[in-house]
Amino acid sequence: xxxxxxxxxxxLGNGLRVVVSEDPAAPxxxxxxxxxxxxxxxxxxxxxxAHLFEHQMFEGSRxxxxxxxxxxxxxxxAVFNAATATDMTIYFQHVPAGAVELAMWLEADRMATLADxxxxxxxxxxxxxxxxxxxxxxDVPFGSIEPxxxxxxxxxxxxxxxxxxxxxSDLNAAALDDVTGFxxxxxxxxxxxxxxxxxxxxxxxxDAAERYFGPVPAGxxxxxxxxxxxxPASGQARDDVxxxxxFAVTALGWRLPPNSVTDPEIFACxxxxxxxxxxxxxxxxxxxxxxxxxxxxLSTLTDPRTGGNSLGMITVPAMPGVPAxxxxxxxxxxxxxxxxxxxxxxxxxxxxxxxxxxTLAHFSSSQGRAAALAQFATAFGDPGLxxxxxxxxxxxxxxxxxxxxxxxxxxxxxxxxxxxxxAPADSGLSPEE
Amino acid sequence: MSLAPALQSRPAVTPLAPWRFPVPRxxxxxxxxxxxxxHMPGQHVATVTCHxxxxxxxxxxxxxxxxxxxxxxxxxxxxxxxAREFEQRAAAxxxxxxxGPGWTGPSITLELPARQFPAxxxxxxxxxxxxxxxxxxxxxxxxxxAAGIAGAAAVPATRVLQELPAAxxxxxxxxxxxxxxxxxxxxxxxxxMIARFYDExxxxxxxxxxxxxxxxxxxxxxxxxxxxxxxxxxxxAGGGVPQPEPALRRQPAAVLVxxxxxVQTQLLLAAPVPGRGHPGWNALQVAARILxxxxxxxxxxxxxxxxxxxxxxxxxxxxxxxxxGLMLVTGAVDGPATPGTLADIKDILAAPLRDGFTPAxxxxxxxxxxxxxxxxxxxxxxxAAITADLxxxxxxxxxxxxxxxxxxxxxxxAVNGAYQSHLGxxxxxxxxxxxxxxxAGPLRELAAPASLQVISA
Numbered sequence: 102x103x104x105x106x107x108x109x110x111x112x113l114g115n116g117l118r119v120v121v122s123e124d125p126a127a128p129x130x131x132x133x134x135x136x137x138x139x140x141x142x143x144x145x146x147x148x149x150x151a152h153l154f155e156h157q158m159f160e161g162s163r164x165x166x167x168x169x170x171x172x173x174x175x176x177x178x179a180v181f182n183a184a185t186a187t188d189m190t191i192y193f194q195h196v197p198a199g200a201v202e203l204a205m206w207l208e209a210d211r212m213a214t215l216a217d218x219x220x221x222x223x224x225x226x227x228x229x230x231x232x233x234x235x236x237x238x239x240d241v242p243f244g245s246i247e248p249x250x251x252x253x254x255x256x257x258x259x260x261x262x263x264x265x266x267x268x269x270s271d272l273n274a275a276a277l278d279d280v281t282g283f284x285x286x287x288x289x290x291x292x293x294x295x296x297x298x299x300x301x302x303x304x305x306x307x308d309a310a311e312r313y314f315g316p317v318p319a320g321x322x323x324x325x326x327x328x329x330x331x332x333p334a335s336g337q338a339r340d341d342v343x344x345x346x347x348f349a350v351t352a353l354g355w356r357l358p359p360n361s362v363t364d365p366e367i368f369a370c371x372x373x374x375x376x377x378x379x380x381x382x383x384x385x386x387x388x389x390x391x392x393x394x395x396x397x398x399l400s401t402l403t404d405p406r407t408g409g410n411s412l413g414m415i416t417v418p419a420m421p422g423v424p425a426x427x428x429x430x431x432x433x434x435x436x437x438x439x440x441x442x443x444x445x446x447x448x449x450x451x452x453x454x455x456x457x458x459x460t461l462a463h464f465s466s467s468q469g470r471a472a473a474l475a476q477f478a479t480a481f482g483d484p485g486l487x488x489x490x491x492x493x494x495x496x497x498x499x500x501x502x503x504x505x506x507x508x509x510x511x512x513x514x515x516x517x518x519x520x521x522x523x524a525p526a527d528s529g530l531s532p533e534e
Numbered sequence: 535m536s537l538a539p540a541l542q543s544r545p546a547v548t549p550l551a552p553w554r555f556p557v558p559r560x561x562x563x564x565x566x567x568x569x570x571x572x573h574m575p576g577q578h579v580a581t582v583t584c585h586x587x588x589x590x591x592x593x594x595x596x597x598x599x600x601x602x603x604x605x606x607x608x609x610x611x612x613x614x615x616x617a618r619e620f621e622q623r624a625a626a627x628x629x630x631x632x633x634g635p636g637w638t639g640p641s642i643t644l645e646l647p648a649r650q651f652p653a654x655x656x657x658x659x660x661x662x663x664x665x666x667x668x669x670x671x672x673x674x675x676x677x678x679x680a681a682g683i684a685g686a687a688a689v690p691a692t693r694v695l696q697e698l699p700a701a702x703x704x705x706x707x708x709x710x711x712x713x714x715x716x717x718x719x720x721x722x723x724x725x726x727m728i729a730r731f732y733d734e735x736x737x738x739x740x741x742x743x744x745x746x747x748x749x750x751x752x753x754x755x756x757x758x759x760x761x762x763x764x765x766x767x768x769x770x771a772g773g774g775v776p777q778p779e780p781a782l783r784r785q786p787a788a789v790l791v792x793x794x795x796x797v798q799t800q801l802l803l804a805a806p807v808p809g810r811g812h813p814g815w816n817a818l819q820v821a822a823r824i825l826x827x828x829x830x831x832x833x834x835x836x837x838x839x840x841x842x843x844x845x846x847x848x849x850x851x852x853x854x855x856x857x858x859g860l861m862l863v864t865g866a867v868d869g870p871a872t873p874g875t876l877a878d879i880k881d882i883l884a885a886p887l888r889d890g891f892t893p894a895x896x897x898x899x900x901x902x903x904x905x906x907x908x909x910x911x912x913x914x915x916x917x918a919a920i921t922a923d924l925x926x927x928x929x930x931x932x933x934x935x936x937x938x939x940x941x942x943x944x945x946x947x948a949v950n951g952a953y954q955s956h957l958g959x960x961x962x963x964x965x966x967x968x969x970x971x972x973x974a975g976p977l978r979e980l981a982a983p984a985s986l987q988v989i990s991a
Binding site for chain 2: 102104124126127128129159164168171172175176177178179180195196197198199200202203206225226227228229230231232233234236237240241242243312313316345346347348380381382387390391394397398418420421447450451454455457458461462464465466467
């Protein structure tokens, strides 16, 4: 379906692009600032700096004390957060409509004067917090699949080889100068897009943007980091680890083509992954869950990236006692079949319907719309692409899916990560206590 | 362009627009099903939730979790429709189908393109009125449910929640065992037991369907009436086992689940508080916010922003059993630093018993809650979830309005008074998942007077 979200744009003299999508029926608004910088821009030996910097953004600027951003936002009932990814860093505030200007002022103050608030003490504290964040996400049972997969899919030295959160030794080596330098290099208005959605008018937002962000100096042009697009991998890379878990999990990962607005190949790869492993109608589910009763379910990930190959994954938790090799073999047969014959009309229709629903669900909140508008503006210069996205996804043909599977999703180009039970697999199902 | 930008002064926040919870349209269908409808213009993806109204107390002895497994089987085919065909119909219409457990009863939640309401209601009819309970399919669902429980037990963040009911209420009462059941109880369920439980328990009059999304051009009541009219069953539902009111353990439990080599410790502290609808609950919402808001709460101010020993430790109120509240404090903390962090957390929870909260803290927390609640229900998924929950727990549709009004009228003294009367210092239940070789000794001391129970993962 074609969407009709209103999209208005304005660019300030210092280069900041402002995008507004009015929704007068909403009781709230989202102020979302997207910086065109992520972990792919980090220098060797400084992994994790983009994310460490994101934490520093809450540690105070010239007119905002450490912690005051959070306190001011909480006091008006806002929900706010930030996130760092490979290609972007985002900051958002979901606020009652009366707090839109406060959120914009807070973002402008830290964009202009963050360096004033940086101290060694706050840097040391947030480094410790990030070490705990990393333990919580990755050092738990089943938690190491992502870092292991990235190392296999992207070669050493590739900007996507490392986790966004970085290595603890690199974080410990980061000095205050590194953080200040990162700010001066990447946090300029010309390297950002401000998207505001919800109960606002475009005129009101453009006017406020001129007042709050207009005085921020343009700053230097950030260095261009060219995209590194590789061919599909050849020869299966593997990582097999035993943990205290009750069943095995197998993950297959692939390099996919970069995100693109002109080439639908990444959408075709996404459709192929859905047909293989996206929920109950998928081939993988029918074989592994229904027929063989060997797996609990299958899930897929398509992470479209602009600075190099996107990432595609299929993750399968096995039933207790089922060896991981059985899962991999069955998936290999399905990958071969899809590459040879392409999808049937019915399964393609199911994949289209799921992709369309997920896209629309993402846009159901003002945060989701703001994030999409800012991302399209940053990556492709056109926030209006939000309205044609469902149609571009559902236009994918069976032949495009077959071609994508044959080119990118070969069993022999998959990286395979396995987490398997350290003890005999059936021990996980014996009643305890 | 000046190098030192002349920034504007900080803008004021204009007052909140008055907000009232969007009360759903209420219908009773001809067969007795309760239908609650939210028309949300512009929301292209809708949510339909079907709550079966079968409380955990209706489950037979030794069959904890049978209600949730039975609900999971309702999507596994119907008379004349194989499980695969059923799933195919849902997928072709872009409909997701998820069954989940709950103390007040299991529910099925569908997410769908709003234009697919007729298809969604048709599927729901076949699932609840004409389920097949094919033995092979049912056996498969039982195995999946058991594997899900085993998987959650291996992960610290979910393991602490599995341990919570028994730690608070003791494992002898149903309230002391998880709504989704235990591995042992679920693994022994048979297709016959599940089909019989359906026959005894699932009734139109106990069922509530919530619809939220853009209904422009669609009459939800008429669609539901047409789809479900044939489902008639006026037999009284089976009684189940009469359950006494959940009683707290005489002494709070302290449990350490051993996870050898763990670099962090997952902590969960629980204190019994009044349930929703009680004035004490409303006042303690403010207290929990002061203590446990992310970044700005007293807990994060210490364990995150000062010591750096956790990514976050947060506090909030919840109910495992309707009418019985718990204040939960939870977070993953540095393994070796666990004893010191736990002592800090206990100090932070104890301090307001002596000194109360400051007026500034009270004002900020009350205003935060007033601003946050309206933001929380903007999507169909969120609105359908809270509407189904309120109905299942017997709370009035204007429950959140009353809560907000009450919080706005509370004084700082009232919040302090509620905290001091409901949170005794010796009322804390402790659950930890971490390395017992390092932690058992120090936690034993910190848990006193409760005696620490160490169990293997």
